[in-house]
Amino acid sequence: MEKVIAINSGSSSLKFKLFEMPEEKVLASGLMERIGLGDSIITIKYDGQKYENVQDLNDHEQAVNLLLQLLEELNIIQDFSELTGVGHRVVAGGEYFTKPTLVDDQALAEIDRISDMAPLHNPANSLGIKVFKRLLPQAASVVVVDTAFHQTMPKENYIYSVPYEWYKKYGVRRYGAHGTSHEYVAGEAAKMLGKPLADLKLVTCHLGAGASITAIKDGKSFDTSMGFTPLAGVTMATRSGDVDTSLLSYVMNHSDIKDINEMVDILNHQSGLTGISGVSADMRDIIAAAEEGNERAQLAFDIFIKNVVRYIGQYTAEMGGIDGIVFTAGIGENSQPVRSAIMKRLAYMGITEDEKENATFGKNTFVSTENSKVKVLRIMTDEELVIARSTYKLAHENK
Numbered sequence: 001m002e003k004v005i006a007i008n009s010g011s012s013s014l015k016f017k018l019f020e021m022p023e024e025k026v027l028a029s030g031l032m033e034r035i036g037l038g039d040s041i042i043t044i045k046y047d048g049q050k051y052e053n054v055q056d057l058n059d060h061e062q063a064v065n066l067l068l069q070l071l072e073e074l075n076i077i078q079d080f081s082e083l084t085g086v087g088h089r090v091v092a093g094g095e096y097f098t099k100p101t102l103v104d105d106q107a108l109a110e111i112d113r114i115s116d117m118a119p120l121h122n123p124a125n126s127l128g129i130k131v132f133k134r135l136l137p138q139a140a141s142v143v144v145v146d147t148a149f150h151q152t153m154p155k156e157n158y159i160y161s162v163p164y165e166w167y168k169k170y171g172v173r174r175y176g177a178h179g180t181s182h183e184y185v186a187g188e189a190a191k192m193l194g195k196p197l198a199d200l201k202l203v204t205c206h207l208g209a210g211a212s213i214t215a216i217k218d219g220k221s222f223d224t225s226m227g228f229t230p231l232a233g234v235t236m237a238t239r240s241g242d243v244d245t246s247l248l249s250y251v252m253n254h255s256d257i258k259d260i261n262e263m264v265d266i267l268n269h270q271s272g273l274t275g276i277s278g279v280s281a282d283m284r285d286i287i288a289a290a291e292e293g294n295e296r297a298q299l300a301f302d303i304f305i306k307n308v309v310r311y312i313g314q315y316t317a318e319m320g321g322i323d324g325i326v327f328t329a330g331i332g333e334n335s336q337p338v339r340s341a342i343m344k345r346l347a348y349m350g351i352t353e354d355e356k357e358n359a360t361f362g363k364n365t366f367v368s369t370e371n372s373k374v375k376v377l378r379i380m381t382d383e384e385l386v387i388a389r390s391t392y393k394l395a396h397e398n399k
């Protein structure tokens with residue numbers, strides 16, 4: 001039985017999902033946290049069971065070694081020759097990665113070269129790739145890059161209105177993010193709508209702790225709300241989304257903040273829902289506090305909704321129409337009040353909410369009524385499945 005593992009390697013964590021392919025059956029999934037920080041936590045779910053343990057893991061090499069050992073000990077894998085592919089999520093891919101790619105020296109060098117675009121993620125991704133390649137040399141090593149799907153955007157949608165040399169010299173442009181998720185949910189939406197994706201104009205809303213909105217036209221990413229980095233776009237859990245950049249120098253001139261990196265860190269980690277509300281970064285807490293009359297929590301909710309509505313409107317105008325809107329990720333999949341508030345503000349487009357369906361959980365469904373002019377769908381994203389599929393495909397093409 002052939003197996004493929006999808007890996008999401010962070011600076012101090014390693015998430016995995018093991019699939020039997022081509023059946024796409026999930027055999028195990030898990031998380032190793034606090035790598036290199038002492039008291040590392042290891043959790044593996046498999047076959048209705050859960051393995052949990054705390055022990056020190058000094059680095060990713062040790063973490064991967066232990067993971068492979070546990071997969072064997074827990075009888076999840078009998079022989080490592082069954083593992084034919086390892087697929088890695090990579091956050092930033094610049095202009096080099098346009099599709100899932102078999103890792104070679106050039107691909108690895110490229111991930112390292114642009115790592116200052118995603119300093120928290122790319123070095124960890126690169127490390128994970130190297131460790132797995134060393135420990136499982138027989139398995140195909142594949143990268144699935146978050147920015148790749150957006151490489152189809154037309155130039156007018158990715159060039160900033162700044163000196164053009166900055167693009168040429170520094171690669172400053174819109175790259176977007178969450179591409180794997182946007183691509184997957186758009187494909188699922190097309191199936192549910194019963195039309196080829198290429199014939200649809202869709203706006204996919206990936207609303208999690210990080211949030212991005214994508215316009216999908218002719219089956220391709222046409223525009224997206226995240227920018228040069230995942231800081232841009234809509235209000236997020238702790239990220240500001242779009243701001244007038246001259247406020248940075250103004251605040252720096254009038255406050256104790258003197259370092260631009262500190263400023264950007266505040267925009268990344270102390271802004272968004274948490275910054276506006278002063279309550280929490282979690283949409284559930286924001287909604288609960290707003291219901292109890294907390295005005296800043298209500299304001300944070302309203303700004304979040306307004307931003308999503310603004311991007312849907314913008315992208316409808318850019319695409320010259322819209323057939324469907326997709327909600328996905330933590331908030332998009334689970335928050336009935338968020339979806340409902342957005343749909344109410346889009347009534348002018350002929351959108352009507354199916355209140356009963358919108359109140360359900362955990363399944364792909366239409367949350368707009370049958371006669372809604374624009375269809376609205378809730379689709380559960382599955383980035384690991386996309387990684388596993390791509391890895392399996394490339395492993396076979398290159399046998």
Ligand code: ADP
Nearest residue numbers: 208209210237281282283284329330331334335
């Ligand atoms: P990420 O992958 O960006 O960390 P997720 O897609 O897992 O994010 O989403 C996490 C977010 O989803 C949390 O910040 C939380 O606010 C939100 N979330 C999860 N469940 C709900 C819910 N029932 N209602 C509102 N928000 C939710």
